[in-house]
Amino acid sequence: MSSSPLLGELIEALRVLPGVGAKSAQRMALHLLERDRDGARRLARKLEEAAERIGNCSRCRTFSEEPVCALCRNPQRDPEHLCVVETPVDQLAVEQATGFRGLYFVLLGRLSPLDGLGPKQLGLEQLAQRLHSGEVKELIVATNPTVEGEATAHYLAQLARDAGVRASRIAHGVPLGGELEFIDRGTLAHAFGTRHDL
Numbered sequence: 001m002s003s004s005p006l007l008g009e010l011i012e013a014l015r016v017l018p019g020v021g022a023k024s025a026q027r028m029a030l031h032l033l034e035r036d037r038d039g040a041r042r043l044a045r046k047l048e049e050a051a052e053r054i055g056n057c058s059r060c061r062t063f064s065e066e067p068v069c070a071l072c073r074n075p076q077r078d079p080e081h082l083c084v085v086e087t088p089v090d091q092l093a094v095e096q097a098t099g100f101r102g103l104y105f106v107l108l109g110r111l112s113p114l115d116g117l118g119p120k121q122l123g124l125e126q127l128a129q130r131l132h133s134g135e136v137k138e139l140i141v142a143t144n145p146t147v148e149g150e151a152t153a154h155y156l157a158q159l160a161r162d163a164g165v166r167a168s169r170i171a172h173g174v175p176l177g178g179e180l181e182f183i184d185r186g187t188l189a190h191a192f193g194t195r196h197d198l
């Protein structure tokens, strides 16, 4: 790569992407230069624009160019039901799969002290204030069923209790159409442990 120091720098820059090592970065750089310079220019513009303009919604923390995102501004949404998710992608999944009409709070992570993610980084002070405002009647905790997601859920439940707000946790367990013998033990144990009345 000594003929073009710039190419070397591009390859190095591409390695900021998660999961991209030296080899893939090299492939991407060569592909863009050999076959898709327009794509490269578009990518560069969009990266620049996104990095400059996308901030966080001051209500729900999701990514937004506006100070308050469109969903939070929508007067049709019911502010009494607040659903907490880990990421904007999780928010989209809930939005698309369920008829949920309430509002969201996006943690942009989950409690993970080893990664330096504590209550402050997840905006939980802001969430606590919102719970204490009296607007929210139910906090629906939709963090992932991982060890950290569960720990986060417990923390959130405590926040809700402190504010006198009802907290609920989405159910995890046996997938629809699944058969018990094929389900991993952890999932089945969890489903069994969180069974509900019929």
Ligand SMILES: [Zn+2]
Pocket (backbone or CB within 6 Å): 057, 058, 059, 060, 061, 062, 068, 069, 070, 071, 072
């Ligand atoms: Zn918002």
